[in-house]
Amino acid sequence: MDLTRRKLLKMSGMGFGAVLFAGCAVPEDEFIIESPHDLPEDLVEGTDAHYATFVNTSNGYESVLVRVMQGRAKKIEGNPDHPTSRGKHSARAEAALQSLYHPDRIQNPLKKIGDSFEEITWDEALEILSDQVKRAAGKSAFITTPDSSIRTQVLNQFTKDHDISQFIFESLENTNLQNAIKHVFGQDQLPNFDFQNSSYILSFGADFLGTWSNSVFNSWQYGNFRQGEKRDRGTLIHIEPRMSLTAANADKWLYNKPGTEGIIALTIASVIIDAGQGNPNVSSALSKVLTPSVRSSLIGSIEERTGITLSNIKDIAYSLTNDQPAIIVGGGLAGAHTNGEDNLVAIYLLNALADTIGKTGGIQYNPQAPLSGLNNNLKTTTISEWGDLAKLMKNGQIELAMIHDANPVYGLPVLPENLNFQNALQSVSYIVSFSTFMDETTALADLILPDHTSLESWNINTSNPGPGFEAIGIQQPVVMPTTNSADFGDILLTITDRLGTKPIWDSVKSGVTENAKTLRSIMINENRGSLKNGENGNSFDAFWVGLLQRGGWWDTQTKEMGQFSLDSDSLKRLTTISEPEFSGSEQDYPFHLLPFESQGIGDGSGAHLPWLQGIPDPISTAVWDTWVEINPVKASELGLREGDIVKIESPHGSLEAKIYIHPATSPDVISIPLGQGHKKYGRYAEGIGSNVLSILSPSKDKNSGALAWGATRVSLTPTGVRKRLPKNEGAIEARALSGFPVVQITNH
Amino acid sequence: MVIQERTEKKYGMVVDIDRCSGCQACVVACQSENNVRINDERDFLQRRAVQWIRIERYWEGEFPNAKARFIPMFCQHCDDAPCEPVCPVYATYHNNEGLNVQVYNRCIGTRFCANNDPYNVRFFNYWEPVWPESLRNQLNPDVSIRSRGIMEKCTFCVQRIRRAGRDAKKADQQLTDGDINPACVQACPTDALVFGDLKDENSKVSILKNHERSYRVLEHVGTSPSVYYLKKVDKHATEEGHEVHD
Numbered sequence: 005m006d007l008t009r010r011k012l013l014k015m016s017g018m019g020f021g022a023v024l025f026a027g028c029a030v031p032e033d034e035f036i037i038e039s040p041h042d043l044p045e046d047l048v049e050g051t052d053a054h055y056a057t058f059v060n061t062s063n064g065y066e067s068v069l070v071r072v073m074q075g076r077a078k079k080i081e082g083n084p085d086h087p088t089s090r091g092k093h094s095a096r097a098e099a100a101l102q103s104l105y106h107p108d109r110i111q112n113p114l115k116k117i118g119d120s121f122e123e124i125t126w127d128e129a130l131e132i133l134s135d136q137v138k139r140a141a142g143k144s145a146f147i148t149t150p151d152s153s154i155r156t157q158v159l160n161q162f163t164k165d166h167d168i169s170q171f172i173f174e175s176l177e178n179t180n181l182q183n184a185i186k187h188v189f190g191q192d193q194l195p196n197f198d199f200q201n202s203s204y205i206l207s208f209g210a211d212f213l214g215t216w217s218n219s220v221f222n223s224w225q226y227g228n229f230r231q232g233e234k235r236d237r238g239t240l241i242h243i244e245p246r247m248s249l250t251a252a253n254a255d256k257w258l259y260n261k262p263g264t265e266g267i268i269a270l271t272i273a274s275v276i277i278d279a280g281q282g283n284p285n286v287s288s289a290l291s292k293v294l295t296p297s298v299r300s301s302l303i304g305s306i307e308e309r310t311g312i313t314l315s316n317i318k319d320i321a322y323s324l325t326n327d328q329p330a331i332i333v334g335g336g337l338a339g340a341h342t343n344g345e346d347n348l349v350a351i352y353l354l355n356a357l358a359d360t361i362g363k364t365g366g367i368q369y370n371p372q373a374p375l376s377g378l379n380n381n382l383k384t385t386t387i388s389e390w391g392d393l394a395k396l397m398k399n400g401q402i403e404l405a406m407i408h409d410a411n412p413v414y415g416l417p418v419l420p421e422n423l424n425f426q427n428a429l430q431s432v433s434y435i436v437s438f439s440t441f442m443d444e445t446t447a448l449a450d451l452i453l454p455d456h457t458s459l460e461s462w463n464i465n466t467s468n469p470g471p472g473f474e475a476i477g478i479q480q481p482v483v484m485p486t487t488n489s490a491d492f493g494d495i496l497l498t499i500t501d502r503l504g505t506k507p508i509w510d511s512v513k514s515g516v517t518e519n520a521k522t523l524r525s526i527m528i529n530e531n532r533g534s535l536k537n538g539e540n541g542n543s544f545d546a547f548w549v550g551l552l553q554r555g556g557w558w559d560t561q562t563k564e565m566g567q568f569s570l571d572s573d574s575l576k577r578l579t580t581i582s583e584p585e586f587s588g589s590e591q592d593y594p595f596h597l598l599p600f601e602s603q604g605i606g607d608g609s610g611a612h613l614p615w616l617q618g619i620p621d622p623i624s625t626a627v628w629d630t631w632v633e634i635n636p637v638k639a640s641e642l643g644l645r646e647g648d649i650v651k652i653e654s655p656h657g658s659l660e661a662k663i664y665i666h667p668a669t670s671p672d673v674i675s676i677p678l679g680q681g682h683k684k685y686g687r688y689a690e691g692i693g694s695n696v697l698s699i700l701s702p703s704k705d706k707n708s709g710a711l712a713w714g715a716t717r718v719s720l721t722p723t724g725v726r727k728r729l730p731k732n733e734g735a736i737e738a739r740a741l742s743g744f745p746v747v748q749i750t751n752h
Numbered sequence: 753m754v755i756q757e758r759t760e761k762k763y764g765m766v767v768d769i770d771r772c773s774g775c776q777a778c779v780v781a782c783q784s785e786n787n788v789r790i791n792d793e794r795d796f797l798q799r800r801a802v803q804w805i806r807i808e809r810y811w812e813g814e815f816p817n818a819k820a821r822f823i824p825m826f827c828q829h830c831d832d833a834p835c836e837p838v839c840p841v842y843a844t845y846h847n848n849e850g851l852n853v854q855v856y857n858r859c860i861g862t863r864f865c866a867n868n869d870p871y872n873v874r875f876f877n878y879w880e881p882v883w884p885e886s887l888r889n890q891l892n893p894d895v896s897i898r899s900r901g902i903m904e905k906c907t908f909c910v911q912r913i914r915r916a917g918r919d920a921k922k923a924d925q926q927l928t929d930g931d932i933n934p935a936c937v938q939a940c941p942t943d944a945l946v947f948g949d950l951k952d953e954n955s956k957v958s959i960l961k962n963h964e965r966s967y968r969v970l971e972h973v974g975t976s977p978s979v980y981y982l983k984k985v986d987k988h989a990t991e992e993g994h995e996v997h998d
Contacts, residue, residue: 750985
């Protein structure tokens with residue numbers, strides 16, 4: 005209605021007076037419905053649908069429900085049905101929405117012409133790729149990240165069919181962890197740590213509440229470990245040279261000298277053996293290696309060697325054997341040294357002595373996935389192997405490099421023999437990237453075939469690590485592709501077909517369906533699993549709908565009853581645990597450099613997402629930047645204040661970052677988060693901070709050849725420049741006001 | 753017609769800080785659900801970042817005995833909210849379900865409410881919120897975008913409360929405890945956050961708020977918050993529950 009002042013006055017005279025008068029008070033609608041969108045002029049009608057699917061975060065797959073309205077994904081929430089998500093999800097899972105709708109997504113297949121990219125059709129792109137794969141057979145490399153889904157099965161088949169070498173990229177290598185788990189437990193994947201039923205957790209460097217392993221499932225368990233019903237509150241002790249999120253939540257955080265975690269574990273074992281405690285068989289086997297003289301030497305020198313007092317060691321030893329069930333977990337910095345693998349072997353062997361294996365509240369092995377194609381236990385490529393690959397590239401022995409979901413140009417440090425991966429990659433005659441975003445590696449590509457995001461594609465995965473029983477996840481597209489992208493797996497299957505080999509499936513979706521048929525036959529023949537025969541009817545379609553509705557299939561009854569036996573090689577290793585070696589002398593490089601994954605942007609793979617950039621680091625509260633955590637006393641000795649820009653120099657490079665004064669940092673270490681310093685990666689990542697990975701020395705574990713990413717020493721020089729550090733905390737460090745603490749504590 | 757009907761509900765929350773790990777999942781879940789604008793570096797540098805829920809970290813002690821303690825902080829939906837009576841246009845008020853709400857289209861941006869808010873959980877839009885066109889696809893159609901010049905704050909996800917109410921009415925059912933979960937509560941991996949009706953004696957929040965560890969933040973100010981916190985347990989704490997030294 006065209007309402008003029010004259011009309012309004014006329015109307016009010018005709019009986020609208022009451023309404024106008026009532027307008028002096030607040031109409032009820034305005035109280036009840038707050039948001040103006042509910043006003044008629046912009047009323048939004050529409051129903052929402054929730055789809056169960058998975059998103060691939062840098063911490064692995066998370067089972068989620070996606071709320072979709074009018075063809076658009078609006079919100080991600082944990083899938084309440086799935087045993088590892090239980091309705092919970094991480095910030096990184098939520099940010100999959102921003103990945104989907106990111107303004108800097110690669111919109112079309114691209115071909116490099118001169119120095120710039122030109123859009124091409126999919127047909128042309130696939131033609132080029134099949135020609136290149138054919139041309140470079142036997143001289144090709146495929147670089148991906150660890151993955152436990154059908155995509156890896158497709159990739160494995162592809163590399164086998166076309167004679168391609170495969171490389172698995174991880175910024176902070178977990179090779180030592182994989183090896184230690186294999187040595188001690190004989191397992192190919194991490195066991196389930198039954199934190200929720202445990203009374204006592206001893207963690208060495210494993211930030212299981214933050215960035216290590218499946219943090220959402222771990223956190224759910226942690227909540228119950230602390231305040232679950234019908235149980236006493238558990239105790240968490242965390243040993244790490246840096247205060248990680250898990251350290252901050254521990255009842256006691258103990259600083260240890262970097263790389264001494266194995267010695268600490270052995271000393272704890274020595275105290276347990278001396279006290280005649282622990283599993284008698286394991287104790288007697290261990291005492292052959294840990295002879296009385298070795299034990300007494302370990303116990304006598306513990307504080308000097310590791311920085312942990314003997315009384316703390318004794319307390320831990322006592323609790324491990326008396327406060328059962330207990331769990332000993334290790335990872336992160338504990339395995340990031342030249343003796344990292346041995347450290348982790350010693351740590352995990354403590355589980356045998358404390359008799360935690362196979363127990364409720366202890367360590368439970370994960371069974372193999374019932375779908376054999378998903379058991380892809382590919383080993384992470386070690387820094388030594390990257391060095392070998394770089395040499396091959398330099399020598400022209402690699403003619404085609406294909407890269408999916410990995411950014412090695414950003415994430416690999418200087419390689420052995422001072423090789424630089426970027427230079428090496430540039431010697432390769434043809435580079436193909438399957439990235440959705442223009443990152444540092446993709447920018448070097450000759451051909452870009454943009455992949456779908458998780459929310460646009462089919463997949464089937466197994467939880468890795470699993471929850472202690474078989475769990476299969478189904479990923480379904482919840483929206484139409486928003487760009488002209490294609491499914492990575494479908495591309496590989498098409499190329500195989502074009503080159504005259506019969507692909508394993510026509511498409512990834514048909515692979516998912518085939519696997520669903522296998523699951524159905526397990527249901528019918530073995531009468532087990534989360535879907536019951538006849539629940540939705542007996543047809544395959546009914547089973548399929550059930551799978552999609554629940555987001556997967558799992559069988560909580562399938563416990564792996566793997567036997568533990570002490571491996572003689574593991575025992576031998578205990579005698580050879582050496583002192584860690586560091587790159588750079590103590591004189592020239594006075595600080596240990598402790599790199600750590602950011603809670604939001606992880607190893608940098610989430611740096612392009614503004615939600616993740618804007619997540620305050622839980623401890624420093626800093627955002628959108630790179631900072632250096634330094635001890636307050638040390639900072640004052642050096643005349644440093646927060647925001648001072650310092651130059652951090654290692655034997656292999658230097659960077660600049662802002663000082664953050666960190667009350668929980670030891671004077672001999674500095675910590676720098678991973679993730680920033682991108683030269684390419686979209687508007688939200690580029691030109692921010694520095695990349696700490698670029699100054700790491702290529703030190704190696706002496707057994708596994710894995711990158712010892714905690715073994716670099718650095719020096720620190722002020723630049724005289726100061727800029728404010730963006731962070732959540734105010735200008736003054738937040739401490740409790742005496743008498744009015746915001747966080748109140750109690751001792752019971 | 754002015755509001756006269758009083759409902760039987762009073763919504764509140766219990767936060768168990770012994771469970772909270774400080775992981776920030778709630779922070780992003782809230783921003784996604786409520787169309788909170790992108791906080792860039794400038795927002796943080798100027799202390800103008802909008803976070804309806806944030807994790808505060810308090811230091812205690814020095815190395816090697818330093819401790820970092822976390823507490824989720826958001827609008828406490830106080831019964832005696834100091835932010836309400838100072839609004840000259842009645843844009844912030846207490847509704848009949850115990851929510852402290854903000855009527856965006858009434859707000860004229862005096863910022864008196866933020867000035868009077870002891871918890872620092874009200875946020876002023878100094879700029880028009882801007883999303884690149886493609887990211888706007890994600891925006892929640894249930895929640896309005898706040899324009900430059902007005903205040904915004906935690907609503908306990910009022911749109912979810914309304915939706916659950918409508919759904920229950922449509923299905924001719926009563927709302928039961930646990931039917932409504934604000935985005936932060938739903939996301940929280942450790943189950944540290946619990947939401948519900950404080951008037952329902954059997955609801956989880958009603959039971960937990962009477963827990964022996966229960967307290968309310970800045971209670972001495974007299975704000976009567978609807979958010980209860982359960983104290984962090986630290987075996988080394990003194991009886992008074994303050995300083996901890998190993």
